[in-house]
Amino acid sequence: MMTLDRRNFLASTAGLAFIAAFPRAAYSEGHETLKVAIAAETGDLDLLQNVSTLSSYTVVFDALIHYGQDGALEPGLATKWAVADDQLSIAFDLREGVAFSDGTPFDSTAAEWNLKRWLGVADFSWIGVSDGFDSIVTDGPSKLTIKLKRPVPAALLELTIVRPVRFLSPKAVDAGGKQTAPVGTGPWIVESYDSSGTVLVRNDKYWGEKPLFARMELKVVPDELARANALRSGDLDVIGGDWVATLSPRRARALEKDGMKVVAEAGTATMLLGYSPKAKMMADKAVREAIYVSVDRAAIAKVLFEGYADPAADLFPAKVPSSGKRHDVPVRDVAAARKILADGGWSESGGAWSKEGAPLAIDFLVSEESLPGSRRIAEMIQGQLSEVGFQVQVSSVDNATMHDRRPAFEYDLAFFTTYGAPYDPHGTLGNAFVSTADSGPDGKIYVSPELDGVVKAALEASGDEREAKMQALYDWLHDNRAICPLVVSQRLWAHNPRVENFALPATDYDLPFKAITLKA
Numbered sequence: 001m002m003t004l005d006r007r008n009f010l011a012s013t014a015g016l017a018f019i020a021a022f023p024r025a026a027y028s029e030g031h032e033t034l035k036v037a038i039a040a041e042t043g044d045l046d047l048l049q050n051v052s053t054l055s056s057y058t059v060v061f062d063a064l065i066h067y068g069q070d071g072a073l074e075p076g077l078a079t080k081w082a083v084a085d086d087q088l089s090i091a092f093d094l095r096e097g098v099a100f101s102d103g104t105p106f107d108s109t110a111a112e113w114n115l116k117r118w119l120g121v122a123d124f125s126w127i128g129v130s131d132g133f134d135s136i137v138t139d140g141p142s143k144l145t146i147k148l149k150r151p152v153p154a155a156l157l158e159l160t161i162v163r164p165v166r167f168l169s170p171k172a173v174d175a176g177g178k179q180t181a182p183v184g185t186g187p188w189i190v191e192s193y194d195s196s197g198t199v200l201v202r203n204d205k206y207w208g209e210k211p212l213f214a215r216m217e218l219k220v221v222p223d224e225l226a227r228a229n230a231l232r233s234g235d236l237d238v239i240g241g242d243w244v245a246t247l248s249p250r251r252a253r254a255l256e257k258d259g260m261k262v263v264a265e266a267g268t269a270t271m272l273l274g275y276s277p278k279a280k281m282m283a284d285k286a287v288r289e290a291i292y293v294s295v296d297r298a299a300i301a302k303v304l305f306e307g308y309a310d311p312a313a314d315l316f317p318a319k320v321p322s323s324g325k326r327h328d329v330p331v332r333d334v335a336a337a338r339k340i341l342a343d344g345g346w347s348e349s350g351g352a353w354s355k356e357g358a359p360l361a362i363d364f365l366v367s368e369e370s371l372p373g374s375r376r377i378a379e380m381i382q383g384q385l386s387e388v389g390f391q392v393q394v395s396s397v398d399n400a401t402m403h404d405r406r407p408a409f410e411y412d413l414a415f416f417t418t419y420g421a422p423y424d425p426h427g428t429l430g431n432a433f434v435s436t437a438d439s440g441p442d443g444k445i446y447v448s449p450e451l452d453g454v455v456k457a458a459l460e461a462s463g464d465e466r467e468a469k470m471q472a473l474y475d476w477l478h479d480n481r482a483i484c485p486l487v488v489s490q491r492l493w494a495h496n497p498r499v500e501n502f503a504l505p506a507t508d509y510d511l512p513f514k515a516i517t518l519k520a
Contacts, residue, residue, distance in 0.1 A: 078362075094141075200217075
C-alpha cells in the first residue's frame with residue numbers, strides 16, 4: 001500500500017533533463033518572471049508516484065473540484081456535481097472547451113481514462129473513493145458518473161487533494177501507461193526542470209483566470225538562511241509555505257525588520273503530542289491528563305513561534321470542515337497536574353514520582369530534520385513537565401531514525417502534525433488513529449481497539465448523522481485525553497516589495513501566483 005508520509009513527499013530525485021517537446025512562451029526577464037524558492041527539486045510530477053514535491057502539481061494539473069477558502073468546494077474541470085441520495089454515485093458536468101497544453105481535448109473519455117488509473121487500484125486504497133469504487137459511466141463528451149460500492153461521505157473532499165486525482169494528457173504516457181511528461185490543463189506549463197529548479201511558462205490557452213506574468217522560476221534553495229538572503233538581495237521574490245520552502249517564525253521577524261513583506265494567516269495543521277501504544281505509562285490516563293494541563297501552550301505560541309501560532313485544544317482548527325465544537329485552551333496548572341497524578345495512584349518522594357515501582361520517566365522522541373524547530377519546543381515542554389515531577393529525556397534523532405522509531409512505537413512521547421487542508425479531517429483520522437491503517441513513517445497519534453470502531457463510525461457516517469458521529473469521535477478523544485493539541489502554526493510567507501497583490505491560496509499545497517503583479 002502507498003503510504004501518506006507528510007514530510008517525505010519532498011523526496012530527492014536525480015536531476016532531470018530539459019523537456020524540448022514542451023511548448024514555449026515568449027517572455028521578458030524582470031517584471032515578467034516570478035522567482036519562488038522551493039526546498040527540494042520538483043521531480044517529474046508523475047501523478048501516480050510518490051517522488052515529487054506536492055506544491056508543484058497544482059499549478060500544472062487541475063482537479064474536477066478545487067478546495068477553496070475555509071473548505072468551500074469550487075468548480076474545476078467539473079462545473080457541477082451531484083451526489084445521489086443513496087450516496088452510491090456522483091454525477092459530474094465536465095467543463096467544455098478545455099484542452100490539455102499539448103492540444104488534446106479534455107472530455108469524458110480523457111476524464112474516464114485518468115480516473116481509472118487510480119480508482120479501484122490497491123496502491124490508492126488509502127483514498128476512500130478509490131477503495132469504494134465500482135465503475136464509471138459516461139453520457140456524451142461532458143457528462144460522467146462515478147459509481148461506488150458503498151457510501152464515501154468524504155468523496156468530494158478527496159477529489160480536491162493533490163495527487164493522484166488530477167488530470168494528465170492521455171498522450172503523455174508511453175506504451176506501458178507510464179507518464180512521460182507533466183502535461184495538464186492548468187495555468188502553467190513546465191518548460192524545463194532539473195536539480196537546480198523548474199521553469200514554468202504561462203498557459204495562454206488556460207480555461208480559467210490567467211496569471212498576470214509570463215514566467216515562474218522555482219529555484220531549489222534547501223537552506224533557509226540562504227533563501228532569506230536571496231529574498232533580501234532580489235534573487236528570489238517569494239519564500240515560505242510548509243510544503244514549499246518553510247519559513248521559520250524567527251526568520252520571518254528578521255525579514256520584516258529588513259523591509260520584506262511577511263504574510264501570516266490562520267493555519268489548518270495542528271501540532272500535538274502523541275502517545276506510544278506500547279508504553280505502559282502512556283496507557284495511564286492520569287499521566288496523559290497531567291501532561292495535558294502541564295503544558296503552557298500560550299508560551300509556546302508567543303515565545304517559540306514569535307506569535308505566529310495559535311494555542312489549541314482541539315484536533316483540528318475551526319476552519320477545517322467537520323472539525324467539531326471548540327474546547328477552551330487549558331491554562332497551565334502545575335498544582336492540578338500534581339493532584340491528578342496523586343489521585344491516579346502515583347506517589348511522590350524527594351520530588352520524584354513512582355507507581356508500582358516504576359518511575360515517572362518519559363522518553364520524548366524528537367527530530368529537528370522531520371519537524372524544524374521541534375527541538376526547542378521539546379526542551380520547553382521538558383522544563384514544564386519537570387516542574388511537575390516528570391523525568392523527561394529528550395531523544396534527538398535524524399530523519400531516518402525518526403522514520404524507523406515512530407512507526408515502531410519506540411518512544412513514550414512524540415510530536416505529530418495533522419495533514420491540514422485539503423486532506424483533513426478524513427486524512428489524519430483515517431491514518432493516524434486507526435490501528436490497521438498503514439500510515440508508514442507518519443506513525444500513530446493514538447490507537448486503541450475501542451477507538452477503531454469510533455473512527456470507523458464517524459468516517460462512514462453520511463447525511464444528518466455525519467456531524468453527530470464526528471462529534472462523538474472528538475468527544476472520545478477529548479474525554480480520554482487521547483491527544484494533547486499544542487498549537488496551530490500560522491501559514492507563513494514572505495516576499496520582497498516588487499511583488500504586489502500577494503495573496504495566499506487556500507492551502508499550503510498550492511503555490512501563490514493568482515492576481516500577483518510584479519514591479520519592473
